[in-house]
Amino acid sequence: MLKIILSGYVGNDATIKEVGNQKAINFDIAVSRDYKNNKGEKVERTEWIRAAIWKKRESETNLADYLKKGTKVLIEGEPTCSAYTSQTGEAKSSINVTVKEIELLG
Numbered sequence: 553m554l555k556i557i558l559s560g561y562v563g564n565d566a567t568i569k570e571v572g573n574q575k576a577i578n579f580d581i582a583v584s585r586d587y588k589n590n591k592g593e594k595v596e597r598t599e600w601i602r603a604a605i606w607k608k609r610e611s612e613t614n615l616a617d618y619l620k621k622g623t624k625v626l627i628e629g630e631p632t633c634s635a636y637t638s639q640t641g642e643a644k645s646s647i648n649v650t651v652k653e654i655e656l657l658g
Contacts, residue, residue, distance in 0.1 A: 562621055577615060579619050600647075631648065
């Protein structure tokens, strides 16, 4: 099993998508990290992570009401990567997390 723990800010209000007998709460998280480049200058880089929380009961989807843009969260889940082609024809990749645990921090 592969596990990842991330802390960041919700980048867009969560949406709910129905898939079969389950519902997925989907949202993006901005995770920032600082490092020094080869010139010794401090650089801040933001990575965008796509997150999904799978729920079976309607009452569990109320969490989406709290996942608004700018909310700070801590998530734990299983990461995957996917490749796709942008609308401009450019090859891109994304990091996706199936969330197993979430904590609202702000």
